[in-house]
Amino acid sequence: MTKKQALRRWRKACEKWVSRLGLSDYARTYEILVEQPPDHQNSTTHGSWVAKCETNTRYKWLKAAALLEYAVEIDDAGLDETACHEIVHAVLDPIDTVTCEVIDALPKDAQQGFEAYRAAALERTTTHIEHVLRLLCKN
Numbered sequence: 505m506t507k508k509q510a511l512r513r514w515r516k517a518c519e520k521w522v523s524r525l526g527l528s529d530y531a532r533t534y535e536i537l538v539e540q541p542p543d544h545q546n547s548t549t550h551g552s553w554v555a556k557c558e559t560n561t562r563y564k565w566l567k568a569a570a571l572l573e574y575a576v577e578i579d580d581a582g583l584d585e586t587a588c589h590e591i592v593h594a595v596l597d598p599i600d601t602v603t604c605e606v607i608d609a610l611p612k613d614a615q616q617g618f619e620a621y622r623a624a625a626l627e628r629t630t631t632h633i634e635h636v637l638r639l640l641c642k643n
């Protein structure tokens with residue numbers, strides 16, 4: 505599978521969930537990355553990842569990226585699961601943005617504990633919603 509074919513497959517998997525989750529009015533960018541770029545401050549991921557979604561609810565855009573090695577090796581069901589998960593992150597962005605703003609307003613020494621809690625809670629909630637959606641949207 506070429507990088508171009510992997511991108512086409514990733515885009516199709518994500519677009520399915522963009523449509524089902526009511527985000528079709530967002531500007532969407534899909535990427536296949538050869539390697540993981542360094543994380544940035546507002547990332548929902550920490551450490552290693554196979555896919556990620558950056559989004560901005562106010563300006564209605566999302567950018568979903570997957571690593572090439574993952575995108576060419578994962579089967580269709582696995583790619584669907586990952587795409588659903590990343591698009592759910594876009595749905596949860598407003599509450600996550602507020603949470604980040606509240607944490608940023610805390611004293612510096614209190615921020616780190618809440619940031620770890622936020623990241624874990626976000627992943628747990630995103631994964632839970634992803635599982636329910638995929639169960640409800642079988643076929």
Ligand SMILES: [Zn+2]
Pocket residue numbers: 548589593627630
């Ligand atoms: Zn996640």
